[in-house]
Amino acid sequence: MFKSIISPGKYIQGSAVLKDIRNHISNLGESFFIIASDNGIKRTKPIIEESFNEKKCNLTFESFNGECSKNEIDRLRKILKENDCDVVIGVGGGKIFDTAKAVAYYENIPVVIVPTIASTDAPCSALSVIYTDEGVFSEYLMLPKNPEVVIVDTEIVAKAPSRLLVAGIGDALATYFEAEACLKSNACNMAGGKITKAAMALASLCYETLLEDGLKAKLAVESGVCTTAVENVIEANTYLSGIGFESGGLAAAHAVHNGFTVLEQCHHLYHGEKVAFGTIVQLVLENRTMEEIEEVIGLCLDLYLPITLEDMGIIEIKEEEIRSVAKATCSEGETVYNMPFEINEDVVYAAILSADAIGRLYK
Missing domain, CATH: 3.40.50.1970 (Rossmann fold)
Incomplete structure (x- = not known):
C-alpha cells in the first residue's frame, strides 16, 4: 500500500x-x-x-x-x-x-x-x-x-462574524485526533493512501496553532482587526486542517457530526460547532486522559464551542433521539470505523452521554 x-x-x-x-x-x-x-x-x-x-x-x-x-x-x-x-x-x-x-x-x-x-x-x-x-x-x-x-x-x-472563525476552529480541532486515530488503525486517508509523516506534522501544527492563537484570534476579530494570531488561525482552519484531514484521514469526530444532522434541534449549528462536540466524543471513545480532554474542553469554553448536549440544542435528552444519532454515526461506510478498535451503536451512544456528563462538570 x-x-x-x-x-x-x-x-x-x-x-x-x-x-x-x-x-x-x-x-x-x-x-x-x-x-x-x-x-x-x-x-x-x-x-x-x-x-x-x-x-x-x-x-x-x-x-x-x-x-x-x-x-x-x-x-x-x-x-x-x-x-x-x-x-x-x-x-x-x-x-x-x-x-x-x-x-x-x-x-x-x-x-x-x-x-x-x-x-x-x-x-x-x-x-x-x-x-x-x-x-x-x-x-x-x-x-x-x-x-x-x-x-x-x-x-x-477577518471582517466576518467571529462565530464563523470559531466554527472553523471547531472543525480544525478534530484534525490531529482523527489523523492520529487513522495512523493507529493503519486506515487509509481520504486520498486512498496511508498517512505520511508530513501529513501528521501538519495536523499536529494545526492543533498547536489553535491552542496558541485561537482565543487571541477570536478577540481580535471581535475588535475588528486582523492580527498575526488571526492570520495564523485562518491558515490553520483552511490549509493545515484541510491538508491534515484529507491526507491524515477522518475518524469518529466527523462521523458523530454526521450523526447529529438527523436531529432538527442541531440544524442551527455550524458544521464546526458540531465537530467540536464530536471531538470530545471521540476522546471519550479513546478513553483519553482527563488532562487531554480538559485541554480540548478548555479551548471550547474559551471560544463558546459546544461541550454538552444542551449546547448542541438538545434541551431534553431522549434515549431514542441519541440512539438515532449513534445509529447514523455508525452507518455503513462512515469514518467512525477508522477508529483503532471495534465500534458499534451502543459504544457511540455511551460515549455521547459520557461526553455530555463530562462537559456539564465545567458549566
Whole structure:
C-alpha cells in the first residue's frame, strides 16, 4: 500500500489578495462561473470585476440556494452550460465550496475557491459533502483532484462574524485526533493512501496553532482587526486542517457530526460547532486522559464551542433521539470505523452521554 499527501495546486493567503485574482487564475480559462450567496456577490463582485477590467472575459455570477444538494448542483450545471463557462469559482463558505467543486467535477473544468470566511477546512480538499435539500447528510463525493487555486483574502475573512472563525476552529480541532486515530488503525486517508509523516506534522501544527492563537484570534476579530494570531488561525482552519484531514484521514469526530444532522434541534449549528462536540466524543471513545480532554474542553469554553448536549440544542435528552444519532454515526461506510478498535451503536451512544456528563462538570 502506498502513502499519499495531496493539496491544492496553489494556496494564496494575505490581505487584499482578491484584488489580484486575475493574475492568479487567468491561465485557467476565459469564461468564469462565480457561485456565491447574495451577500457574497454584493461584497466581492466589484473587486473581482475590477481585477478583470483590463482582460476581456466573461464573468457570470449566480446566487447559491443554500444547500449542497444534488438538485442545487444540477441547477448550477445547467446555468454554467447556458453561459458557456470553462472555470468555476466558489466564493463564500463550506457548502458553496463543496457545490462549486462538485459542479466543476461533473463538467470536467477547473475550480477556484475563494473563502470569505474561515469556518471549515473545505477550501483545499478534493471532497464534497452532499446533503439532502433539507440539510441532512447524504454522502461524501470523492473528487479526483484538489482545487487548482485557493485564494484567501484575510482582510475580508477577518471582517466576518467571529462565530464563523470559531466554527472553523471547531472543525480544525478534530484534525490531529482523527489523523492520529487513522495512523493507529493503519486506515487509509481520504486520498486512498496511508498517512505520511508530513501529513501528521501538519495536523499536529494545526492543533498547536489553535491552542496558541485561537482565543487571541477570536478577540481580535471581535475588535475588528486582523492580527498575526488571526492570520495564523485562518491558515490553520483552511490549509493545515484541510491538508491534515484529507491526507491524515477522518475518524469518529466527523462521523458523530454526521450523526447529529438527523436531529432538527442541531440544524442551527455550524458544521464546526458540531465537530467540536464530536471531538470530545471521540476522546471519550479513546478513553483519553482527563488532562487531554480538559485541554480540548478548555479551548471550547474559551471560544463558546459546544461541550454538552444542551449546547448542541438538545434541551431534553431522549434515549431514542441519541440512539438515532449513534445509529447514523455508525452507518455503513462512515469514518467512525477508522477508529483503532471495534465500534458499534451502543459504544457511540455511551460515549455521547459520557461526553455530555463530562462537559456539564465545567458549566
